[in-house]
Amino acid sequence: MSDRMKQVWDLVEPVAEIPEKQKWLWRDARSAAKKYAEKKGLSKAAFAREVDIAAATFSEWFSGKYRGDYTKTTEAVARFVDNQNSFEQTELQVPEDLDYVETPASQKVMSALQFAQSMPEMVVITLGAGMGKTKTAKRYQENHAHTYLVTMRPTTSTPSAMLQEIALKMGVYERSLAIREQVIGERVQRNGRKPLLIIDEAQNLNDNAVNQLRYFLDNHGCGIALIGNEELYTRFGGAQPKAAYAQINRRIGMRVRQMRPTKQDVAVIVDAWDIEDEDARKMLQAIGRKPGALSQVSKTVRLAHMLAYGSGGKVDAATIRAAWSNRGGEEL
Incomplete structure (x- = not known):
């Protein structure tokens, strides 16, 4: 000092x-x-x-x-x-939450994003809540040039609101919608680069906004990745899409859908938390199959560390059970 x-x-x-x-x-x-x-x-x-x-x-x-x-x-x-x-x-x-962890599910997401960027193509990625799709997208963006990750909200459902959100992420502050769209198009033009737009929470976009993204794919060669929930898959991911979505669906080059983690997905997360107690691991496997999936596992382990702090810091089956109960979970 x-x-x-x-x-x-x-x-x-x-x-x-x-x-x-x-x-x-x-x-x-x-x-x-x-x-x-x-x-x-x-x-x-x-x-x-x-x-x-x-x-x-x-x-x-x-x-x-x-x-x-x-x-x-x-x-x-x-x-x-x-x-x-x-x-x-x-x-x-309480230990810090895990950063990106490479689970089998996240590997599928990474492969789809790589495919969308290199081809270019439009891909639809649907993972269940708490399975790490956003963290995976962030890690991909950190490691790949010309990649833009933009998160949508109900208030950004229209083409103009979506373009504004994309423009802000790119540092584009044009007031004119036409000029804003033109500048974004120049940023994602495939002229020796391999640009990729990753749209998280894409289920919030209306059909016209998704068509705007199709325009960037068709006219600028920009890869498009739509990441979202089951609603997104229902609209654009099914094997027999509605006629209204034909133009979008025929441009989708890959679909990834996994609504629940596998046993291996959960095991990778449990390993990342260094949980060795076998009974505790079994409980966390059960927790990982509940709504909220892998994030439920991490939240429970973090609370278990806090509960175990006064007794030597060891996270075992008893502290996992107590943490899960304190979080409102049913009896394991």
């Missing part, structure tokens, strides 16, 4: 008259604030912002120059530091 930072947080004697009862509470809160701020490398102004106190008020309070009632500010500072310390303690007990 710099000498300047140390000087900023020097504890000086108060100038203002502070009632004795308030004074010892103020001293404790001030010491706690100093310790927390120095650990985080915060200035007084930055600390005041985190506590949601006016910087001038906090500065006067900290230096003992404040002429008003110290109670309110003292309580706010003490409560903030206590909460932050509690959060940090919880974070120590």
Whole structure:
């Protein structure tokens, strides 16, 4: 820590008259604030912002120059530091969630994305909730140039709203819809590059928006990957599509559909969490077959780590059962 930072947080004697009862509470809160701020490398102004106190008020309070009632500010500072310390303690007990894990299901997604980008083609990818489709798409985008991952919402269902979302992801800020579409087309033009648009939560798009994506495939040679839920598969993934979707369906070069994880998918996730207890592994296999799939496994293991913190940190069948129960799961 710099000498300047140390000087900023020097504890000086108060100038203002502070009632004795308030004074010892103020001293404790001030010491706690100093310790927390120095650990985080915060200035007084930055600390005041985190506590949601006016910087001038906090500065006067900290230096003992404040002429008003110290109670309110003292309580706010003490409560903030206590909460932050509690959060940090919880974070120590709970491991970070897994990043991308290569399961057999994610390998299928990776292959489909590679196919869409290299050909180019349109692919439809439908995985059950909690099976890692978004994490897989993010990992693919991180490792492949000219790949754009855009997530749709109900409010981006129309062609214009969808194009706006794609434009923002590309750093395009044209106000004119026509110019915006033209610039996006230039970005995804297959002129020596292999561009790919990955549209996550694609079930939120209406038919006209999906047709707009078809335009980018047909006219610019941009690979298109539609990732979504069972509704997406019903519209564009079935073996006997509705006539209204014929133009889209005949352009789909690959379909990936897996609504539940396999035993091997779950085992890979359990291995990634380093769970060795055989009974615990069996329970997690059962949890992985429930709605929410692989994310249910990870959430349960993280909570189990917290519950096991006070007993040596070992995650076993008992802590998995307790964690699952605490999350509202039925008896295993």
